[in-house]
Amino acid sequence: MAHKHDPNEKIVFIGDSRVRKKDHSNVVPPDYTAFPGKSEAFIPNFLLKEWMVGVVVLVGFLTLVIAEPAPLGYPADPLNSAFIPMPDWYFLFLYQLLKYPYASGDYIVLGILGLSGLPFISLLLAPFLDTGKERRFYRRPIASSLMLVSLVAVAYLTWVSWNHYEHELEINGQIPEHIEREIKAREAIEKGLPRPVPGREKIAAMVAADDPAFTETMTKAQCIACHGAELEGANGPTLRGIGDVLSKEELVETITNGKANGNMPAFKDNLSTEEIDKIATWLSKQKAEAK
Amino acid sequence: MFKNMYNWIDERLDITPMWRDIADHEVPEHVNPAHHFSAFVYCFGGLTFFITVIQILSGMFLTMYYVPDIINAYYSVDYLQHQVAFGAIVRGMHHWGASLVIVMMFLHTLRVFFTGSYKAPREMNWVVGMLIFFVMLGLGFTGYLLPWDNKAYYATKVGLEIAGSVPFLGDYIKELMNGGTIVGAQTLTRFFAIHVFFLPGVLLALLAGHFFMIRKQGISGPL
Numbered sequence: 249m250a251h252k253h254d255p256n257e258k259i260v261f262i263g264d265s266r267v268r269k270k271d272h273s274n275v276v277p278p279d280y281t282a283f284p285g286k287s288e289a290f291i292p293n294f295l296l297k298e299w300m301v302g303v304v305v306l307v308g309f310l311t312l313v314i315a316e317p318a319p320l321g322y323p324a325d326p327l328n329s330a331f332i333p334m335p336d337w338y339f340l341f342l343y344q345l346l347k348y349p350y351a352s353g354d355y356i357v358l359g360i361l362g363l364s365g366l367p368f369i370s371l372l373l374a375p376f377l378d379t380g381k382e383r384r385f386y387r388r389p390i391a392s393s394l395m396l397v398s399l400v401a402v403a404y405l406t407w408v409s410w411n412h413y414e415h416e417l418e419i420n421g422q423i424p425e426h427i428e429r430e431i432k433a434r435e436a437i438e439k440g441l442p443r444p445v446p447g448r449e450k451i452a453a454m455v456a457a458d459d460p461a462f463t464e465t466m467t468k469a470q471c472i473a474c475h476g477a478e479l480e481g482a483n484g485p486t487l488r489g490i491g492d493v494l495s496k497e498e499l500v501e502t503i504t505n506g507k508a509n510g511n512m513p514a515f516k517d518n519l520s521t522e523e524i525d526k527i528a529t530w531l532s533k534q535k536a537e538a539k
Numbered sequence: 540m541f542k543n544m545y546n547w548i549d550e551r552l553d554i555t556p557m558w559r560d561i562a563d564h565e566v567p568e569h570v571n572p573a574h575h576f577s578a579f580v581y582c583f584g585g586l587t588f589f590i591t592v593i594q595i596l597s598g599m600f601l602t603m604y605y606v607p608d609i610i611n612a613y614y615s616v617d618y619l620q621h622q623v624a625f626g627a628i629v630r631g632m633h634h635w636g637a638s639l640v641i642v643m644m645f646l647h648t649l650r651v652f653f654t655g656s657y658k659a660p661r662e663m664n665w666v667v668g669m670l671i672f673f674v675m676l677g678l679g680f681t682g683y684l685l686p687w688d689n690k691a692y693y694a695t696k697v698g699l700e701i702a703g704s705v706p707f708l709g710d711y712i713k714e715l716m717n718g719g720t721i722v723g724a725q726t727l728t729r730f731f732a733i734h735v736f737f738l739p740g741v742l743l744a745l746l747a748g749h750f751f752m753i754r755k756q757g758i759s760g761p762l
Contacts, residue, residue: 268693285568288697294566297573301582302589309639317627318634323613324692333693338641346701359707372669375662383655395652425689445617509663534634
């Protein structure tokens with residue numbers, strides 16, 4: 249392309265000595281006769297083949313992206329004590345390892361330096377630990393078996409950690425927040441309501457605020473301690489507009505027996521059936537549309 | 540016209556040898572999946588780089604909408620996810636790409652390990668590769684906090700508690716990363732800066748070293 253000079257030219261005068269005479273004789277591709285077989289140039293021959301592999305990966309990747317939207321839960325709430333912490337999946341093995349009694353508490357030094365730090369340092373310095381000339385893995389039994397054991401351990405710990413998380417969700421009657429949020433958004437859209445943005449929902453006005461069911465019974469039952477003096481929500485959720493979400497029967501059930509995750513206590517011992525019925529009737533009237 | 544422009548630049552800067560070196564270097568048969576299907580294992584490194592490029596590009600677009608403060612972070616992500624055209628796709632690519640890049644890098648590391656390619660004279664390239672691995676994990680950890688939902692918040696809290704349990708230095712590491720004593724406003728801006736400026740800078744420098752070395756030393760021979 250840029251060969252403008254006659255290659256037989258003996259002398260080339262260049263005004264500025266800092267500009268080197270162009271010599272493209274040294275850009276001949278390096279000789280790969282050491283690797284017998286069909287070598288080919290990187291660009292474009294090989295890169296196009298690698299690109300084909302890349303395209304297969306890209307199609308799979310974009311399919312995943314379209315099929316499965318990136319998750320988003322509810323806004324971070326430092327006071328939320330019911331949330332089950334969950335690191336990203338590739339940290340789970342470490343998370344699980346540091347839960348075991350021999351790797352935590354009094355043995356945390358062993359857990360951090362010995363069981364986590366040492367393998368990572370060895371991996372970093374592998375070429376200086378495994379210095380033999382042999383490259384085939386089955387001729388390097390120590391290095392290969394250490395790696396295989398680590399792989400099995402990492403896979404096992406990840407699996408245990410994930411199982412534990414699923415189990416915790418189950419016994420607490422929770423579903424992951426991003427799924428709950430998605431379900432609620434879908435329900436709202438199906439009802440023709442705008443998509444709710446968690447934490448920014450418009451709070452519905454209170455219906456029949458002077459009803460004794462609220463002013464007397466609910467005050468006596470300490471509902472407002474968790475749900476807010478105006479039922480606008482505090483530690484517990486808002487009860488404004490609850491009538492759109494739960495029916496009267498469901499409200500009776502929730503007040504009587506509480507919620508399985510333990511956040512809402514059962515009131516069957518503190519309130520009579522009539523009182524619960526009175527509250528549930530009043531709450532079921534709390535609809536956003538009513539006004 | 541382009542040829543004239545190219546020649547004009549080449550006469551002054553002598554750029555031809557730079558790209559000819561990259562374009563013309565030969566790729567041996569044993570790593571070419573067109574000749575041996577099993578050679579696809581040699582593609583993992585290139586694919587890691589490919590996904591890294593996707594991460595950089597999608598991340599650049601995400602910063603156009605993302606706001607790193609504790610009041611607005613969550614709502615900027617919510618807006619990005621639901622209101623911005625193709626926002627869900629770009630965020631989805633960044634979210635899933637973050638996992639995929641770890642998977643690809645893991646497979647690439649295993650390939651290099653089991654083919655013994657880290658042995659002399661390529662020890663330094665392995666060490667740089669492992670540093671890239673750690674930087675990627677750091678990117679994963681800092682990026683996880685940014686949506687500022689409960690999952691992000693509590694994962695970071697747990698992660699920093701683990702960092703805090705490192706003997707001797709733990710408390711200092713934890714406070715440095717927290718930007719104080721709690722996971723809060725300072726932590727979010729700090730993680731954002733680390734995720735968007737510090738670690739990508741380190742990553743690009745390490746990648747340059749990684750590629751320079753592989754180009755200089757060539758790929759390891761067949762087993």
